[in-house]
């Protein structure tokens with residue numbers, strides 16, 4: 001099946017994530033994430049933080065057990081499962097009915113998290129990191145986020161190069177969506193993500209955000225993950241990721257205006273309120 005790049009491809013015009021701006025609250029169960037590493041390491045603190053994200057209005061809690069920050073090393077598959085699964089269970093015990101997403105590129109972790117009640121797979125390798133992942137997502141029939149990354153976390157920021165970053169990311173995502181669908185993933189379950197900060201310089205990130213509508217035109221719902229990322233620090237002159245909340249909000253609103261529907265953020269309330277206002281303006 002060819003991806004048509006000129007119209008809504010998933011055929012429904014609806015997002016598998018639900019209508020309106022959808023907030024993915026970030027829950028990093030890692031000792032080394034770039035902005036909150038170690039803060040929610042362990043099931044107790046992680047579940048409490050998830051409840052806080054939900055209270056602030058998150059629609060989805062995105063649980064990750066391995067940092068993908070530039071320069072990071074992978075953890076073992078067993079360690080990733082040990083970090084993620086008790087947290088998925090704990091969230092669903094504390095707040096039954098929560099939509100939990102698992103941020104992993106490993107099929108074994110995705111399966112374990114889905115068995116524990118997770119409902120969405122968020123794969124920063126767009127199903128390319130593990131040959132079994134497409135089959136797992138297809139068989140489970142869950143929404144899947146396919147993200148663009150150039151290279152791998154260890155080295156991706158060394159010297160990323162593109163002729164036209166937006167065209168290349170768009171073509172890559174179209175190809176990954178096509179592969180997912182040929183592997184049996186329902187087109188209505190595909191969500192695309194330009195992968196802000198993953199093998200991209202400041203100018204690449206800004207081009208992707210400015211021309212995000214070109215990715216939206218592929219016809220799949222688009223998720224953006226700019227939260228507290230380094231390119232905001234470059235613009236704002238701030239080394240502290242927690243001082244990048246207002247900058248993050250600016251990118252959420254500009255992305256929403258260009259057609260993004262989902263936003264992966266640490267600071268749920270700030271982003272949710274800004275997006276609620278943006279949605280009211282759009283609906284006026």
Ligand code: HH2
Nearest residue numbers: 028033034067068069145147193196225
């Ligand atoms: N960014 C990060 C991790 N997962 N998933 C998607 N779909 N899109 C993103 O932009 C994205 C992602 C990196 O951010 P964070 O989880 O805050 O940090 P770390 O990788 O250091 O845990």
